[in-house]
Structures are given as structure tokens and as C-alpha cells.
Amino acid sequence: GAVVSQHPSRVICKSGTSVKIECRSLDFQATTMFWYRQFPKKSLMLMATSNEGSKATYEQGVEKDKFLINHASLTLSTLTVTSAHPEDSSFYICSASTGGRAEKLFFGSGTQLSVL
């Protein structure tokens, strides 16, 4: 199946710093990518939809100034957690859409963010 690469897989940072997470579609072009977060023993929660060349669309309750999303090319979307605090500690996961009539969505392997 198609591969979505997410980097880094784990990051530990101090409170107040910013962290950037990259999501790449390796063998297909993705006009649309999605960002999720997941707390322990909970389901995935959609944060935002990232569209190539345009502003991301955020779900209700997600702070767009806290979670900056950039989708500058058809194969790369980035999520930047700005001024991270301990409550931002979570598992962040991206997915990329193949588009087209037989559309599929593939997920990255996730990024575990721990803010001290």
C-alpha cells in the first residue's frame, strides 16, 4: 500500500518551545492531508484538514494559532505546535488522501510529543 512518512516519531521538549512535525506522502501526491491527536486509551480526534496551497481548516475547539499547519507541496504537510505546554503532550498522527474515485487515506506512524 501507499506509504506516509511521519517524522519525528518521538520528541521531548521543554515547555515554551515550538515543535514541528512533518508528514510526507512518499509514492503519491496528496492534495489533502489530515492531522489527528490521540490521548492514551482514547480514539483519534481530528484536528484539521490541510489542503495544498490553501489555508488549513480547523475543527471546532482547535486553536489555529497554537497548531500551525502548512501544506506547501503535494507531498508534504507540517504541523507546528507553538509554545508547547504539558497539556499539549499527546500522540499526533497525520493521514494523506490519494484522491480520485477510489480514494484511500493512509496514515503516518505517529509522533509522540512529551512536553516537560
Added chain:
Amino acid sequence: DAKTTQPTSMDCAEGRAANLPCNHSTISGNEYVYWYRQIHSQGPQYIIHGLKNNETNEMASLIITEDRKSSTLILPHATLRDTAVYYCIVRVGGKLIFGQGTELSVKP
């Protein structure tokens, strides 16, 4: 909100078929049903998806009822590595909204 409901957990004996049900009674005519699974601390893995016909691939089979209000994912010969949370999802406005899923435990 997710448009699907699934049992919280299920057990299956190794080597037997695992049948995971899903209800999606409000599904619209052009909405696909997707199945993903997630093993602890990993990203969800695509399994299969379908519209109205039954589908089969190397991982599983998907049986969709004629009225499309429910479906069943079948893992024909479950192994211990199939232990995971299985999510049945109907896309809403182009987005995959995850429900709580079914925690499948495959036991020796």
C-alpha cells in the same frame, strides 16, 4: 460525530474467523464504509473499504448489507498479530471521523 457504532470489545480464538460488526444506519447513498485498525502506539492501518458490494482483499473481507445500514469485517484466520483496535468509519464531509472502535483480542 462518528456515524458508526461498534461493540467495545471482542475475543477470538487464534486460527478462527473474526467477525466484527458495525452499524451505520444513517449512511448516505454515496458514502463509503472504511475499516482501519490500530495497534498500540502506531498509526492506523488501512484494511478495506466498500460502497455497496462485498469486497475482499489479502487482509480481510467486507460484507455490506443490502440496505447498507450495517457491515461486517471478516478476518478469515485470525492470528495473535491481529490483536488491535478496529475502526469502522463512514466519511463525513470528506473527513474520517473515528468512533471508539472494537478492541479485538486474539487468544491462543
